[in-house]
Amino acid sequence: MRTIMLAAAASLALAAAPDRAAAQTMLAAVKAKGYVQCGVNTGLAGFSQPDSRGQWKGIDVDLCRAVAAAVFGDASKVRFTPLTAQQRFTALQSGEVDVLSRNTTWTATRDSSLGLNFAGVIYYDGQGFMVPRKLGVKSAKQLNGATVCVQPGTTTELNLADYFRANGMTFKPVVIEKLEEVLNAYFAGRCDVYTTDVSGLVAVRASRAPNPADHVILPEVISKEPLGPVVRHGDDQWFDIVKWTLFALLEAEELGLSSKTIEQNASSANPSIQRFVGATGDIGKMLGLDNRWAFNVVRLVGNYGEIFDANLKPLGFDRGINNLWTNGGLMYAPPIR
Amino acid sequence: MRRRSGSAGVGGGAASRVRLSTGDPRLRALAYQAAALAAVIFVGWYLISNTLANLEARRIASGLGFLGREAGFAIGETSLVPYSAADTYLRAIVVGLANTFRVALIGIVAATVLGTLVGLARLSRNWLVAKLAAGYVEFVRNVPLLVQLFFWYAVITENLPVPREAVEPLPGVFLVNRGIFFPVPAWSAVHGWMLAAFAGGVFAAVAYAWWARRRQARTGRRPPVLAGAAALLLLPPAIVWLAGGAPARLSVPELAGFNFAGGAHLSPEFAALAAGLIVYTASFIAEIVRAGVLSVHHGQFEAASALGLRRGLALRLVVLPQALRAIVPPITSQYLNLTKNSSLAVAIGYPDLVSIANTTINQTGQAIEGIAIIMAVYLTISLAISALMNWYNARIALTER
Numbered sequence: 001m002r003t004i005m006l007a008a009a010a011s012l013a014l015a016a017a018p019d020r021a022a023a024q025t026m027l028a029a030v031k032a033k034g035y036v037q038c039g040v041n042t043g044l045a046g047f048s049q050p051d052s053r054g055q056w057k058g059i060d061v062d063l064c065r066a067v068a069a070a071v072f073g074d075a076s077k078v079r080f081t082p083l084t085a086q087q088r089f090t091a092l093q094s095g096e097v098d099v100l101s102r103n104t105t106w107t108a109t110r111d112s113s114l115g116l117n118f119a120g121v122i123y124y125d126g127q128g129f130m131v132p133r134k135l136g137v138k139s140a141k142q143l144n145g146a147t148v149c150v151q152p153g154t155t156t157e158l159n160l161a162d163y164f165r166a167n168g169m170t171f172k173p174v175v176i177e178k179l180e181e182v183l184n185a186y187f188a189g190r191c192d193v194y195t196t197d198v199s200g201l202v203a204v205r206a207s208r209a210p211n212p213a214d215h216v217i218l219p220e221v222i223s224k225e226p227l228g229p230v231v232r233h234g235d236d237q238w239f240d241i242v243k244w245t246l247f248a249l250l251e252a253e254e255l256g257l258s259s260k261t262i263e264q265n266a267s268s269a270n271p272s273i274q275r276f277v278g279a280t281g282d283i284g285k286m287l288g289l290d291n292r293w294a295f296n297v298v299r300l301v302g303n304y305g306e307i308f309d310a311n312l313k314p315l316g317f318d319r320g321i322n323n324l325w326t327n328g329g330l331m332y333a334p335p336i337r
Numbered sequence: 338m339r340r341r342s343g344s345a346g347v348g349g350g351a352a353s354r355v356r357l358s359t360g361d362p363r364l365r366a367l368a369y370q371a372a373a374l375a376a377v378i379f380v381g382w383y384l385i386s387n388t389l390a391n392l393e394a395r396r397i398a399s400g401l402g403f404l405g406r407e408a409g410f411a412i413g414e415t416s417l418v419p420y421s422a423a424d425t426y427l428r429a430i431v432v433g434l435a436n437t438f439r440v441a442l443i444g445i446v447a448a449t450v451l452g453t454l455v456g457l458a459r460l461s462r463n464w465l466v467a468k469l470a471a472g473y474v475e476f477v478r479n480v481p482l483l484v485q486l487f488f489w490y491a492v493i494t495e496n497l498p499v500p501r502e503a504v505e506p507l508p509g510v511f512l513v514n515r516g517i518f519f520p521v522p523a524w525s526a527v528h529g530w531m532l533a534a535f536a537g538g539v540f541a542a543v544a545y546a547w548w549a550r551r552r553q554a555r556t557g558r559r560p561p562v563l564a565g566a567a568a569l570l571l572l573p574p575a576i577v578w579l580a581g582g583a584p585a586r587l588s589v590p591e592l593a594g595f596n597f598a599g600g601a602h603l604s605p606e607f608a609a610l611a612a613g614l615i616v617y618t619a620s621f622i623a624e625i626v627r628a629g630v631l632s633v634h635h636g637q638f639e640a641a642s643a644l645g646l647r648r649g650l651a652l653r654l655v656v657l658p659q660a661l662r663a664i665v666p667p668i669t670s671q672y673l674n675l676t677k678n679s680s681l682a683v684a685i686g687y688p689d690l691v692s693i694a695n696t697t698i699n700q701t702g703q704a705i706e707g708i709a710i711i712m713a714v715y716l717t718i719s720l721a722i723s724a725l726m727n728w729y730n731a732r733i734a735l736t737e738r
Contacts, residue, residue, distance in 0.1 A: 086699050093397060114702040115397040135595075145594040147515060152683075152696045157410045161422035164411075172596070173411045174606070175696070176686040181487075185686065189514050190494040190605065192595045234394065 026231075026238035027071070027288050030098055035077045038064035039097035042082040043179065045203040046312045047103045047123075056080050059311050060101040063122055063229055063246060066301045067099055070245045070293040075300035084177065085154050089114050092232050099242055100230040103197070105155045110230075119243040121228040124321045124330050126221035127159050128198040130205065133216050135192060140220040144169040149182050149191035151175070156196050159223040183208055197225050199317065206315045241287055247333035248294040251276060252303035254324055254333065259302040262295060275337055283336060294336065304331065388705065403701040404430070410696060412688045414604060426697050433693030434714060440607065440689065441676040441718075444614040448675060449668070451615060452622025457652070459627050470623065478620040483681055485617055489609035490685040497605075500596050509589045511597055514605060518590035521601045527581030534573035541573075542566040606687035610679065618675045622668060629664035630656055661733050669726035673719050680715075690714060 030036055040048035040060055048058040061080065068078040081097050092100040093115055103125075104110075106118040131137045140163070150157055152175045164171050174191050176182040183204060186194040194201070198221060205212045229246060231239050252258070255273055257265055266277045275281040277295040284291035301307065308319065323329025359365065392399050404427040411422050417435040420428055459470035477485070497514040498504060504512040509520040522528065545565050553559045578584075590600035633656045641651035682689040691711060698707035 086695055089699070089702055090704050110702070113398040143595075145596060145598075147596060152692065152699065154699070157696065158700065161409055161411045165422060171411065173413045174686045175413065175688060175692065177683050177692075177695070181684065181686075184491075185494060188491075188494040189499045 025288075026098065026235040027241065030071060030238075034072075035079050036064060036068045036071060036099060037079050037081060037097045038067070039081045039083045039088055039091050039100040039102055040064065041102045042084055044103060044200060045207040046199065046315050046317065047203070048080075048082075048101070057311060059122060059307050060103060060229075062301050062307045062311070063101045063249075064099060066245050066249060066297045067242055069296045069300040070241060070248070070289055073290060073292070073296045073300075075296075085151060086177070089116065092116065092230060095232075098231070098238070103199070103227045104230055105225045106228055107155060115233045116230050117233060117239050119229045119231060119239060120246045121226040121330075122246060123199060123227045125197040125199045125225035125227050127156055127195060127223040127225060128201055128221050129218040130186075130194045130201045130215050131192060131218065132189075133214050137192075137216075137218065140218045140222065141167060141169075143171065143193060145171070146192040147172040147174060147190070148193045148195055149174050149176065149186040150195055151179065151182055152177055154196075155223070155225065160195055163222045197227075199227075199312075202317055203315050237288055241289065244287060244336070245293075245297060247336065248276075248297050249301070249304040249307065250324065250331050250333035251336050252294070252298040253305040253331075254326060257298050257303060258306055259299055262298045266295065272336075281337065392705075397702065399703070399706065401706055403697075403703050403706070406701075408697070408700070410700065412693065413686070414607065414688055426701070429693050429697065430690065430710065433688060433690040436688055437676075437679055437682075437690040437718075440610055440614065440679050440682070440687070443611055444618065444675050444679065445672050447611070447615045448618040448622055448671070452619035452671075453626050455619060456623035456626030457630070459623060460630055474620045474623050477616055478624075482613060482617045482678055483684060486609060486613040486681055486685050489612045490605065493605040493609055500592055503592070503597070509587070509600070511590055513597070515596055516602050516604045516608065518597045518600050518602045520587045520589040522584070523586045523588045525581075525584045525586075527578060527584050530577045530581060531574040534577045535570065538570045538573045542569040545569055604687075606682070606685055609685055610682050610687045610689075613681075614675050614678060617678075618671055621671050621674075625664055625667045625671065626660075629660035629662075632663045633659045658733070662730075665726060665730045665733065669723060669730075672722050672726065676718055676722065677715060 024032075038061075040056065040058075043049045044058070046058055048056055048060040051057050064078050064080065065075040069075040071077075081091065083091050083097075083100075083102055088100055088102055088104065089110070091097050100116075101122075103123070104118075105125075106121065110116055111118055129140050129143065131143075137143065143164075148160060148171050150160055150173055157173070157175070160171070160173070171193075174182075174185055176185055183194070185191055187208075187210065194204070196204075198217065201217050205215050205217070209215050229242055231242055252262070255270070255276060257273065257276065262277070265273060266279065268274070271280070275283060278284050278291035278293070282291065284293040287293065290296070302310070305324075308317075308322065319327075319329065321330045323331060325332040389399070405425055407422075408424060408426045408429040409422055410429070412420055412429060412432050414436055415432055417439060418428070418432045420432045455470045455473060458466050459474065461467045461470070493516075494514045497512055500511075500513045500515055506512060511518040542565075546562055549560045549562045549565070588599050588601075590597040590602070593599075630652075637655055637659065638648075638651055641655040642648070646654065679689055680691040683692040683695060686692075694707050694711050698704050701707075
């Protein structure tokens with residue numbers, strides 16, 4: 001019900017808000033406001049979750065901080081709006097948040113008919129299944145007739161139905177909105193299976209399971225889930241800023257620049273590094289930012305590898321396909337020049 | 338405003354020879370109402386046109402075309418309307434609507450029965466019964482419904498065992514955290530004829546009751562209505578059953594793979610939602626019933642007992658018919674509340690209308706259309722219940738003197 005109220009409120013906001021896009025660019029509006037408003041997950045370990053002191057932590061959160069560093073030269077000029085899967089697009093469409101960085105899968109429908117633009121991929125994910133070890137299930141192909149716990153309104157729900165249809169199997173979904181409640185149902189044995197992105201399964205098993213060893217993640221990955229930050233249609237400059245902030249994180253790792261080394265490497269003779277830190281060229285100015293935007297991003301937030309190691313590695317995540325292309329992964333930034 | 342009424346005053350004054358001025362209260366009232374209506378229309382127009390303009394500017398698709406597309410997601414409870422993931426969004430929403438009706442209908446009937454019993458119990462002369470009923474009402478109606486739903490859901494899913502360790506209180510009945518499984522007669526054509534015979538029996542029983550009342554009025558002697566009606570209701574289906582060869586095969590639930598298959602089944606989500614709605618709404622209905630009974634003057638009780646009616650009969654024949662007039666209007670509100678409260682189902686995973694529409698909104702991004710559908714459906718259901726109850730209220734109000 002709360003969601004409905006929020007969705008209704010957001011719809012109303014969409015109705016009442018005069019068209020601001022024409023009057024002022026997003027960048028100017030964000031600068032005037034003094035902070036970036038960023039939509040994040042309500043709590044997913046490793047991606048966005050408040051720590052014991054109420055500080056938001058995770059790779060999605062760090063992307064928001066990186067955008068703030070690029071725009072303001074200050075990674076703390078960001079405010080977070082925790083959003084459920086169902087609120088997120090309305091919140092972005094209605095202008096409640098400037099960037100949506102909330103483990104959101106890039107799909108054609110979302111990119112087109114929802115009026116959104118995906119600014120790249122921060123984590124290549126895929127949907128998987130987790131089952132209690134004592135069921136003795138070894139493969140997702142053995143799940144015929146199973147009861148599956150799933151959260152509503154996500155690509156997860158569609159992939160799940162597709163996979164069982166494609167394999168001629170049946171299942172019973174138990175669809176519960178709040179993560180807490182759906183996990184309670186799974187851990188109480190209401191369902192045989194819990195399904196979400198593998199990253200979510202790993203995080204949940206590490207942080208929520210009474211005993212992590214009692215649950216196994218099945219080997220099948222049934223979908224492609226490229227997760228990335230999203231902006232709304234209508235302001236290409238803001239889209240570019242978010243997109244190239246993400247690329248700067250990847251490029252920094254490829255160039256060997258980290259938050260600890262970038263200051264001393266700033267004077268390196270390597271022309272790529274010179275362009276990156278803004279010593280030569282006008283990349284920052286072309287984006288409408290300070291020329292040291294990428295330098296600030298790396299100095300204040302770190303490179304992609306640092307962010308991954310700080311947030312995901314402790315939970316048991318493997319770099320896998322999220323490694324740089326030079327190390328056999330999919331992470332590849334176009335040249336910053 | 339001034340100009341409006343001023344100009345109207347000139348025209349009106351000439352015609353009726355009554356001097357109309359801005360001081361005329363009738364004219365002023367008319368002008369204020371016109372202004373209020375204009376303001377409402379303007380706000381509505383502004384919201385709609387601005388929404389359309391903003392949707393257009395952001396290139397967000399709008400319209401109801403999405404209803405014909407394939408939904409692609411599965412639904413847990415499709416006992417009333419067959420559905421698969423290959424069906425359309427429209428059909429998915431119809432499944433949700435059917436699930437809402439299912440829980441609302443069962444909830445309204447059961448809450449009325451439970452609420453009436455508790456309300457009368459609270460008036461009981463037995464101290465323990467009255468205090469227990471009072472405690473039930475005060476406890477249940479002061480705890481938020483959402484919390485109660487979580488409580489019922491947790492009771493069912495946490496306390497009952499997994500299918501492989503099922504509890505079997507009666508042969509063929511299994512209690513597990515996937516719900517209650519129980520045997521039902523395997524369907525055969527004879528059952529259809531039995532239903533028809535039962536329907537015929539209902540008509541016969543109503544006619545018999547009418548005849549019995551006429552006879553009582555004429556002769557003062559009352560034929561045995563209860564026994565007669567019961568015979569008329571039960572005998573025809575029994576005869577059809579025997580004539581059809583007495584099919585007695587049962588569909589018994591059996592553990593197959595992950596879960597029980599066969600028989601009939603109530604899911605934990607439905608059970609928790611129905612229990613929560615019934616227990617919660619019954620506490621309000623109990624108070625309404627109690628207030629209704631107390632609104633009937635005590636003299637009516639005394640007069641009834643002077644005629645030799647026992648307390649139960651006095652309650653049923655004299656007091657409740659008069660109390661109904663006070664009970665029906667507020668109880669209508671409770672029925673509406675129960676129906677609308679069923680939308681809390683999404684919290685415990687029962688696929689009602691709101692849950693399905695929510696998913697649809699997120700798959701398609703058509704938030705405004707989705708919410709409009711939800712609002713239109715609840716408005717229709719609520720107005721239908723109101724109309725029905727108002728008709729019933731008008732019927733019983735005719736006896737008023």
